[in-house]
Amino acid sequence: MRQKKTLMILILVFAGLLALYAGITFYQKNQSARKISSGQLTVKNMKAITSISYNNGQDLSFVKKDGTWYYEKDSAYPLEQSYLNTMASQFQKITAVRRLKNGDSLKDYGLEKPAYTIKVKDKEGTKTTYYIGNASGDNYYLTLDDKSEIYTVSADLLSNLSYSLKDMMKTDTFPSLSSGNLKKVVITGSGKKKTYTSKSKTDMDNIAGGLGVFTFGDCQNYSVKDKELSKYGLDSKSRISVDITYKDTDSKKTKNLTLYIGSKDKDKENYYVQLKGSKMVYLSDADVVKNILEP
Structure with missing residues (x-):
């Protein structure tokens, strides 16, 4: 008889624990649902x-x-x-x-x-x-x-409200260039023409010293008109053309681009530059540009 009572007590305790567990689980789920609901x-x-x-x-x-x-x-x-x-x-x-x-x-x-x-x-x-x-x-x-x-x-x-109009400007991109993926560079201007090819490792190493670190600086004109090009030294008579043939590092395809180099700015610290086909004129560091023109 005592064993039956003990067993009955254990069953009741176990049932109570199950009910308590179910109640806690329901409460946690309900609280979680409230949080999700309030967050949405x-x-x-x-x-x-x-x-x-x-x-x-x-x-x-x-x-x-x-x-x-x-x-x-x-x-x-x-x-x-x-x-x-x-x-x-x-x-x-x-x-x-x-x-x-x-x-x-x-x-x-x-x-x-x-x-x-x-x-x-x-x-x-x-x-x-x-x-x-x-x-x-x-x-x-x-x-x-x-x-x-x-x-x-x-x-x-x-997150996006703090950006200025300048921050949201879409600018041109310049490829990653090195002596390893440059195939040919032709510089034309001032009545002169100089060609660098991958046949000469020294030539490629030299010209890559400038092109490999070249970047576009601040945009000076995002929609330049043909009649405005002369004030940047970027009109067809004044500019220097840098025709580049290279192997794209991502697609592995051979690509071509032309970089136009104009005159220096008033502080003589930068050159005006432009990509062929682009309406955007940028500044670029004079020392870097010099390393392209005089490698």
Whole structure:
């Protein structure tokens, strides 16, 4: 009889432990679900964004036409599309970390005079204005349109807003060159022509000393007109042409490009340079350019 009682007690204790475990598991799942739900609280869900404007120290406004983003004040400005594509995706659908209930005044959250005011429009013509205020830990306060609701949102939403227009410029790229992948270089200008080929290792090593470290500096004109080329010494009569044949390190294919070298800037520390086929004029370090012209 005593053994039966002991067994019954053990069964009841075991059942109680099972119930307790089930209760704890349910609570944890419920709390987890609440956290996920609160992290996915939708503030706004728009169609594809077609215009974005804001001020981050300068007024910036962009429009999307035929799948391409343009700077509204100058459609010729070369924009790196990834900045605007990311921004449009972020503001198309905004999810909040939480929504404030019975909050204080807008001033208390930096929303009376917000750090950012972002105006967007989607392809259906729906317009929305977002206001971003003070930081709240790893998040920021946000409200929109009539400012009737206040939310906290991830700081990721601000990731692209701090970039200047210059930061978002899409510039030309210059390939990685060395004596190992250079095949031929022809320099023409001032009535002279000099050819370097891979048949001479010394020639290639010398010319690679300049071309291997060449980079584009600050852009001086992103949409140069033919009539403007002469002030940079880049008109056809004045410029020096550097025709380069090389083996691309990624595709392993033989490629060609032409670099134009113009006059020095007023400080004599840089040369004006341009890639053939590009509308962009850059500065490049005078010592590096000299090593190309006089290897």
